[in-house]
Amino acid sequence: SYVLTQPPSVSVAPGQTARITCGGDNIGGKSVHWYQQKPGQAPVVVVYDDSDRPEGIPERLSGSNSGNTATLTISRVEAGDEADYYCQVWDRGTDHYVFGSGTKVTVL
Amino acid sequence: AQLVQSGAEVKKPGASVKVSCEGSGFTFGNYGFNWVRQAPGQGLEWMGRITVYNGNTRYAQKFHDRITVTTDASRNVVHMELRSLKSEDTAMYFCARDGTQYDSGSYLGYWGQGTLVTVSS
Numbered sequence: 001s002y003v004l005t006q007p008p009s010v011s012v013a014p015g016q017t018a019r020i021t022c023g024g025d026n027i028g029g030k031s032v033h034w035y036q037q038k039p040g041q042a043p044v045v046v047v048y049d050d051s052d053r054p055e056g057i058p059e060r061l062s063g064s065n066s067g068n069t070a071t072l073t074i075s076r077v078e079a080g081d082e083a084d085y086y087c088q089v090w091d092r093g094t095d096h097y098v099f100g101s102g103t104k105v106t107v108l
Numbered sequence: 109a110q111l112v113q114s115g116a117e118v119k120k121p122g123a124s125v126k127v128s129c130e131g132s133g134f135t136f137g138n139y140g141f142n143w144v145r146q147a148p149g150q151g152l153e154w155m156g157r158i159t160v161y162n163g164n165t166r167y168a169q170k171f172h173d174r175i176t177v178t179t180d181a182s183r184n185v186v187h188m189e190l191r192s193l194k195s196e197d198t199a200m201y202f203c204a205r206d207g208t209q210y211d212s213g214s215y216l217g218y219w220g221q222g223t224l225v226t227v228s229s
Contacts, residue, residue: 033215048215090213097154
């Protein structure tokens, strides 16, 4: 089965840039989606199809995808960005959805 | 668009649970719906999905012999039944609608509020 690998945690100071990686075999050939989950809440999609943002998601959150790594970048980090972030793809071969293990972003 | 799930459940090991998810504010029959669970302190785990427009279902290998996802399109409801429950099935269960219509590989655009299922003797 297809595996997505994320770092368990990322720490960043306010105003700086956080980069969250999502590794997978030739992930650049798939569409990657990113979800933000705050404690006690359901996940919310923040980036879809590698780099598109849903309405209401600030431009500070952006995505890229190439080769074996997809990246979610949070620029000018704010306290409200503190959350768990998950990447997700659709594995065409199995017609299954796959989530990464999640990355906890801590704002120092 | 809104998804509203049924309430919390407490079950004994070996029992079954059926969680419901009612959609509103969109054309229910044009979408696929997924079930995702999250054990306490753990990450998201995709369990399975149903595409209402053609009735197709897909299940994660881990659950394929214990899970059934169905829909009552006349009532805009999707159900997920999990059988032979174990303590490890204690988790929050979310339904999530595809972000785009008629798209098997869509992102998950709308989520329900979650249903806590507790399995304990």
